[in-house]
Structure formats: structure tokens, C-alpha cells
Amino acid sequence: xxxAAREAAPSASAQALRNDAFAEAARLRPSLRSVSALxxxxxxxxxxxxxxxxxxxxxxxxxxxxxxxxxxQTPQPxxxxxxxxxxxxxxxxxxxELLVRxxxxxxxxxxxxxxxxxxxxxxxxxxxxxxxxTMVDPGTTWPRxxxxxIDWGCGMYAAVDCLDDRGAVLLFExxxxxxxxxxxxxxxxxxxxxxxxxxxxxxxxxSETGEAEGGPTxxxxxxxxxxx
Numbered sequence: 001x002x003x004a005a006r007e008a009a010p011s012a013s014a015q016a017l018r019n020d021a022f023a024e025a026a027r028l029r030p031s032l033r034s035v036s037a038l039x040x041x042x043x044x045x046x047x048x049x050x051x052x053x054x055x056x057x058x059x060x061x062x063x064x065x066x067x068x069x070x071x072x073q074t075p076q077p078x079x080x081x082x083x084x085x086x087x088x089x090x091x092x093x094x095x096x097e098l099l100v101r102x103x104x105x106x107x108x109x110x111x112x113x114x115x116x117x118x119x120x121x122x123x124x125x126x127x128x129x130x131x132x133x134t135m136v137d138p139g140t141t142w143p144r145x146x147x148x149x150i151d152w153g154c155g156m157y158a159a160v161d162c163l164d165d166r167g168a169v170l171l172f173e174x175x176x177x178x179x180x181x182x183x184x185x186x187x188x189x190x191x192x193x194x195x196x197x198x199x200x201x202x203x204x205x206x207s208e209t210g211e212a213e214g215g216p217t218x219x220x221x222x223x224x225x226x227x228x
Contacts, residue, residue, distance in 0.1 A: 083121065090129055143222070145163035168189070182226055
């Protein structure tokens with residue numbers, strides 16, 4: 001069977017339609033919940049453009065819910081205020097608002113890519129607090145203020161920089177260690193919201209569709225954030 005032809009780049013007219021669609025989608029934002037809701041968006045551009053439009057206007061937790069439904073995952077019950085307060089108190093710093101919403105509105109783990117979102121705290125097994133407390137002391141390999149959220153396996157973790165205004169998402173990849181721990185830290189996405197939206201993207205580096213594009217890049221702040 002001959003390989004499918006690649007989509008051509010959008011023409012100027014298609015690009016104009018795409019721009020109009022962004023404006024229309026933004027106006028309709030309160031009612032947008034899935035691609036099928038974009039019926040009033042002008043035609044003339046690719047499905048990938050529709051996905052971009054949806055990501056630009058949707059609450060990123062909507063994409064998380066879509067991912068959970070597509071993967072048939074069952075989140076654990078959401079955390080309550082008491083547990084959240086206890087965990088942030090033990091950490092010594094607050095979690096980004098969007099990360100708090102992930103735990104309080106969606107669930108305390110049991111969903112997401114990789115080995116799924118880590119629970120905030122657990123008596124047995126891995127948890128956000130447990131891994132952080134183990135890894136951060138004395139701070140030579142894991143920077144303070146960076147919390148693990150997903151176990152990718154083989155010692156790798158997705159982590160969120162809680163000292164960053166946008167909640168940058170990092171990749172800890174100890175398998176590439178060659179003498180400098182700063183070299184095992186990579187920037188996955190400089191915005192937690194965009195990273196959560198990427199869960200439903202077939203081009204995310206962790207996607208299993210085989211359509212991955214790009215990937216994490218060296219984290220420029222790693223050396224400055226590690227204790228030497």
C-alpha cells in the first residue's frame with residue numbers, strides 16, 4: 001500500500017480562515033468542550049488546526065478529562081483541603097494553582113501518561129511528597145521547589161517547577177548522567193497549562209502514536225538551581 005500523502009501547507013486563504021476561526025472559537029469559549037463543538041468554525045483548514053484552536057481556548061483540565069476518557073482511566077478521588085494543606089506545609093512552598101486544580105478537581109492520581117499522576121501523599125508506594133523528600137536532600141541532584149508528578153519509568157520523572165510563575169514542566173533523566181547532575185534536567189514545556197493540553201496531542205514526545213515531534217531540551221536554569 002502506498003504511503004498516505006502529506007498534507008500541504010495551508011494557503012493564504014486557508015490561513016485567513018484559520019485566524020477567523022481562532023477569533024470565533026474564543027468568542028464561543030464558554031460552550032467549547034470538544035472538537036465536535038466547533039461546528040460554527042469556518043472550514044478550509046486542517047484537523048490539526050482545529051486541535052490548536054481548541055487548545056488555545058479550552059480549560060486545560062478539559063483536555064485532561066478527554067485524555068482520561070480516551071484511555072479509559074479511573075482517577076482516584078480528589079484530595080481535600082486538609083491533605084493539600086498538610087502536603088504543601090511539608091513541602092514548604094505552595095503548588096501552582098493549576099496543579100492544585102488537577103488534584104482537587106480531577107483526582108489524586110490514577111490517570112495521565114506514563115505510570116500516571118503521582119498521588120500527593122501515600123503510606124505505601126510513590127507519591128509527590130515522598131519522592132520529593134527523598135530526592136531533594138541534599139539538593140545536589142534535585143532542585144528545591146521542583147516536585148515530581150509523573151513517573152516515566154527507568155528513574156525518569158516529569159516534574160513541575162513551583163518557583164516558576166507558569167509552572168514549567170521538567171524532565172529528570174538520570175540515565176544520561178556523565179558527572180554533572182545539571183545535565184540530566186530538561187525543559188519539557190515552559191507552561192504547565194500547555195503541557196496538560198499536550199496529553200491529547202499525537203505529536204507529544206511521550207505519545208504512543210509514533211507521530212512525536214521534537215522533545216525536551218536542556219534546562220538552562222539547572223546548574224543555578226542545584227546545590228553544589
